[in-house]
Amino acid sequence: MPILLFLIDTSASMNQRSYLGTTYLDIAKGAVELFMKLRARDPASRGDRYMLVTFDEAPCGIKAGWKENHATFMNELKNLQATGLTTLGQALRASFDLLNLNRLVSGIDNYGQGRNPFFLEPSVIITISDGSKMTNNGGVQEELHLPLNSPLPGSELTKEPFRWDQRLFALVLRLPGASSLEAEQLGSVPSDDSAVTQMCEVTGGRSYCVRTQRMLNQCLESLVQKVQSGVVINFEKTGPDPAPIGEDGVVEPPRTTSLFTPQAWHSCHKLIYVRPNPKTGVPVGHWPIPESFWPDQNSPTLPPRTAHPVVRFSCADCEPMVIDKLPFDKYELEPSPLTQYILERKSPHTCWQGVDNRMLSATQLQNAQVFVSSSGKYSDLGHPFGYLKASTTLTCVNLFVMPYNYPVLLPQLDDLFKVHKLKPNLKWRQTFDNYLKTMPPYYLLEENLHAGTLK
Structure with a gap:
């Protein structure tokens, strides 16, 4: 409404x-x-x-x-x-x-x-x-x-x-x-x-x-x-630009560009459309966009968030990842220099991974001294939670939101269904436990609801 x-x-x-x-x-x-x-x-x-x-x-x-x-x-x-x-x-x-x-x-x-x-x-x-x-x-x-x-x-x-x-x-x-x-x-x-x-x-x-x-x-x-119906997100590129693609679709050698030439698609402040369910008229989804901080149970207060989350994306082409039985969310991006750039590459079968904002604990966020990823190790970025991908018809660009650190989770679930037939052995359980330790705790309820009790 x-x-x-x-x-x-x-x-x-x-x-x-x-x-x-x-x-x-x-x-x-x-x-x-x-x-x-x-x-x-x-x-x-x-x-x-x-x-x-x-x-x-x-x-x-x-x-x-x-x-x-x-x-x-x-x-x-x-x-x-x-x-x-x-x-x-x-x-x-x-x-x-x-x-x-x-x-x-x-x-x-x-x-x-x-x-x-x-x-x-x-x-x-x-x-x-x-x-x-x-x-x-x-x-x-x-x-x-x-x-x-x-x-x-x-x-x-x-x-x-x-x-x-x-x-x-x-x-x-x-x-x-x-x-x-x-x-x-x-x-x-x-x-x-x-x-x-x-x-x-x-x-x-x-x-x-x-x-x-x-x-x-x-x-x-x-x-x-x-x-x-939609929400505004800041999309920011991280890492090097992709190799340019010629008119014939062949990757060209990198061109020398001025370091002072701004690229409009590197940073875009645009809406993603959140479509309502045709039957109920209410939007339905499964996975959140991660917070920019790692929740700290010992902190009495939450750090203030920016109104618009920052989604950093890498331009390294990779294959999109999906498996049966695990839901994902798909949002169309409002037309922008970023969507135009991705569509002009005419590559609907590859995707650009999006990673969460720098994850800090509440205390670290206040001190702004140390960057901590969701694995507890020091790094500038957390783990991927989705990817950008052009539609098959090259008419729009979509943001796919997946479970947190899905490149690790999806192969494990695939083994659970195809190899272990829903009867995981001890090694699989240990690997899955290690994965759970890498995600923010507010994902655990979603994991249980969508993936079932896997232990």
Whole structure:
């Protein structure tokens, strides 16, 4: 059930009129209504929840939240007035806090137990503003500042105010006061250069610089397509680049490139789509993305996590690993320079392994001195938990999430089924016990549920 939160600028500058003869605030109201009409075309919109927040001083800024119905939302939208200051930072913080109100109670973030993409509450925040300088009672602000303190219990467990299933998009109204004779350019709408743009990009969203009504309609059509069930992940390359592949599919000798030439696909900050089960309408999964730290039972607190997990992948081609009877999760990646690079290699039968973030104990994470992998040995990276692979039709790239350290586990399970016929000998049991010691303890329940009692 997607949550669509509209954050409307109600500062006094929204009373300015455009060449259409209407105020910016009226344009914002019309944009919300048009978005809802466009969204209603999708049958999945029947489960949408709408919220309305303004720049008014808290708590008056929340016009429609968890308890208000659709009629209240529309009535509050109709009655909005532009009389205040441009308190974007405070309004954004209030919006994130509103979305996060029930997350700790529901356990959706699963702190310290791995990150489950199938535990999500997809939310899209759409802010509509004129991009004016941010102001408060103390004067004009040059930069966007979100208050650090939150009244919500558990907010200290995430470094950022947002979560990985919450994305911010901004419609920045730049419509002139007088009509222009210049021909309107067709194509994609550029990002705005205001302070909100960086915040949008950090959450996995973007901003739009809107100069005409036609551009606004185009942006709303685009935003409707952005309402997707998914979570944002940081993908970062580790190790050397793969050997380039020529047009004939033959591996070419490595080319000399400048050390200062950035490769866009080396680091991507993108969504993975988490599709709901067609029968139940609820996403289903089996395996988490590991935490970036090794759980420490002696620590009284959990270290704060980043909103978006870092998945490091190696470019060494290898064969994908699957065996019967052991489930895996498959998530499609949002188009990005990384997906484009993998698809251009035209190699659907090979995969790139993904490894977890550097695994530190809670104490080590605070000291930031020693890197510890899940095996207890000192290393920069933990063990693989999945891989990236192009689809057979070369139309998309998928992230396969497997059991932790699956290159070790899968051959053992294969022997259990094919060689030992589910009657393991002592040597197999000892090998499996050694494997269990290399994984975070929160995986053990999953192993028992999916692989059965193997001992």
